[in-house]
Amino acid sequence: MSGGAHEPAAGLKLYHPPMSLWWWLERRAYFKIVVRELTSLFVGAFAVVTLLQIRAVGDGPEPYAAFAAMLGSPAFITFSVVAFLAVLFHALTWFPLVPTTIVLRVGEQRVPGNIIAGAHFAGWLIVSVVVAYILLRG
Amino acid sequence: MAKRTLTPFWWFLMGAGGMVSAMLFPVHVLLFGLAFPLGWFEAPAYESLHALVAHPITRLYLFVFIFLPLFHAAHRIRYTVYDLFRVQPSMHQPIAVVCYGAATAGTIAAAYTLLTIS
């Protein structure tokens, strides 16, 4: 530390603006990012639901049928609607951020960010179709 | 190398979990949370689902599906709690322990379930 080399001049009466507890509601851009971060609540919750579902599968046909019935309850359908919107928002805000952490070079040229992001969106589509195919082939 | 915090490690798990959940969760939530319960599509029969879950590759898939997104959630929730509730720095450590502790517990439960499923 520089031991106070940079301090306001003595004798100034500085005004320190307060920060509202609701700062994240006061700007659309801040709100959007906080919502993006809060989608992780549903990511965590759905990971737990999946774990419980696997346990139900391991427990046998009757416990699994009971679990499936629980998934169909109005409360759970409501949860799923919100969770789906949340994970969708997560995906839509995640892939555009990928190029900020990856520097790919082809020869001397840095691969443009939107190509990297686009490749992830394409991969998302393919993976989703494959998962859906495996689960729906009957 | 001088002293380093653990944060780069948590951040890495957050990133890996963010990627896994962005790629896989929308289709899983759509199918298991909405399409099957609401009868848009016929849900897989118990026997075929059981056979699928018991397959070693599926077990590995499901482990990754649960483990990394749990740490993604733990990391993001940790920082969102700091920022939204204007948490005092003295409370940072306990909150971090609760978040990553919960994710670790979930990971152990997932590993146990997937290893012992019959």
Next chain:
Amino acid sequence: MAETLRLEVSRYRPEEDSEPTLQSYDVLLDALNHVKNEIDGSLTFRWSCRMGVCGSCGMMANGEPKLTCAVPLTDYDPAQPIRIEPLQFFPVVRDLVIDMSSFLEKLSNVKPWIIRDDVEATEAVEFKQTPAELDAYKQFSMCINCMLCYSACPVIGLEPEFSGPAAIALAQRYNLDSRDKGKEERMDVLDAHEGLWGCTYFGECTKVCPKNVDPAGAIQLYKMASATDYLKSLLLPWGSK
């Protein structure tokens, strides 16, 4: 050109005020300088070059951090007053002048100079650099320290100790410089909650930067480098110094 335009300017006079108040002016187009020259000479604000290079005239215009010399008044609806306030998240000295000592402290903490211990005096030697090596850091060297990014970042408001966008981007500028050997020293400072990890990627710093420095991108790459180093030392313990 008798168009009239209303500014609402934040006034803070430490002798008589306990907090800023708003004062209204109806002025012709040369806005703040017109106010100071023709209407109220006591209005206090910083400015210098008028060409977006010195970084002195950053203020909040209608709640957005702006380099006021670079924003034409024609961007604003003349029917609405334009609210001018000091850069947010900084202590206010007077009117539109903020206290930047915390920022200067943060800048010097990240050691924004070329660090080498293999030469006595850098003036005595020549370090050559290829255009590609220059390109690697050039973008991050365009920062003019205008502090708009600090005013855009809510983490600065929440945690005043946070190093902040410009300081981290500047650290990255030296890390990426082929002549520099100070990466480890800077990581000692920045691998902390008040360093890199307070950032949760709001990304507003990059949006408001008048020089397209992309501090948010610099922080992301910095975090990635830190995580990669960490994993390497975890997986290949014999490979680390």
